[in-house]
Amino acid sequence: MATLSIPLSQKAFSGRQLPAKCGRSTLQELPLPFKIRCSSVGDGFKPVECFAQFKELRSVACGVLAVWAVTAASPVIASNQRLPPLSTEPNRCERAFVGNTIGQANGVYDKPLDLRFCDYTNEKSNLKGKSLAAALMSDAKFDGADMSEVVMSKAYAVGASFKGTDFRNAVLDRVNFGKANLQGAVFRNTVLSGSTFVEAQLQDVDFEDTIIGYIDLQKLCTNKTINDEGRVNLGCR
Helix, strand or coil: CCEEEECCCCHHHCCCECCHHHCCCEHHHCCCCEEEECCCCCCCCCCCCCCCCCHHHHHHHHHHHHHHHHHHHCHHHHCCCCCCCCCCCCCCHHHHHCCECCCCCCCCCCCCCECCCCECCCCCCCCCCCEECCCECCCCECCCCECCCCECCCCECCCCECCCCECCCCECCCCECCCCECCCCECCCCECCCCECCCCECCCCECCCCECCHHHHHHHCCCCCCCHHHHHHHCCC
16 A cells, blocks of 8 residues: 655644544644555455545645655656667567567657667678667767668667778668767768757767757757768758
């Protein structure tokens, strides 16, 4: 059973009358703090809820408890940087060659596509056009790989290496490229809407005809590693 203890001042509820079944006439006579029970109880046990009739108090208390319960149960909500344990699937790296076709645009999947620490250096055929929606790519290597036309919506690529990677005509929306090495990567006609590049290395990146929103562009242009040609192609001021 979940319970929530909330300390209340006597002044805040001065003069409130309690139900007769509680055995006290006012809130001042109750020991503070007291508990409000929000969850259901087991069969055969029905505790008396003295303050259940204070609807506004119960609603606030149970709302707080609900938010706490959801946050505690979901590591992703509690911290955007907390990732699931590394997959123990023997062929997890090879799954990139098949991809993930469930819910491409929103990064919904039946099970995580865990590519962390995998090495796809100079992979020229098996990644092209694949869907890697919501893939976990931290610390993986894609140097020199052909990733043209891939769909990487909501991928997490923090610390990954994409040196010289070909992303032509790819959809890379809402990808986290924080601290990634993208030196010499090609983003021609690539969708980068909503993607972030905090502390990423962007030397000699080809941004010709890149598709990106105005706000995202302003953030991207603050990266000092982009060379003059890249800034011109992006339209940085």
